[in-house]
Amino acid sequence: MNFRPQDFTQGVKSALSLLKAAFQGKYPFPWLPVLLTLLCTAYVISPVDFLPDVLPLLGITDDGAFIVLVLALWQKHIKKYREFLAKPSKDSTVIDVPSYKKDDPSKQ
Numbered sequence: 001m002n003f004r005p006q007d008f009t010q011g012v013k014s015a016l017s018l019l020k021a022a023f024q025g026k027y028p029f030p031w032l033p034v035l036l037t038l039l040c041t042a043y044v045i046s047p048v049d050f051l052p053d054v055l056p057l058l059g060i061t062d063d064g065a066f067i068v069l070v071l072a073l074w075q076k077h078i079k080k081y082r083e084f085l086a087k088p089s090k091d092s093t094v095i096d097v098p099s100y101k102k103d104d105p106s107k108q
Helices: 005-023 031-045 058-086
Strands: none
Touching (some): 005 058
16 A cells, blocks of 8 residues: 555545546446544544553554554555546447558659
């Protein structure tokens, strides 16, 4: 997993594009990452934790692990979305024109 700032900002842009395409019906909606993002947000905000936050370092470890797992899942779905975008669509048509050498006008 890459967590460089450039990769993160590109990932956020791709995720927003993915969600926009999903809402427009051009791409299947990613239910699992969206639901886990909502659960992760609720878990991090919630005062009830698997490991209480009052424990030094251990308290935030479970929150951080959950966040990393959700980010990894998003990264996987974003990769699939980018591969989807890279494939030519059924509507795209390619006109194959034979190449030819233009006659020299001085020969005419």
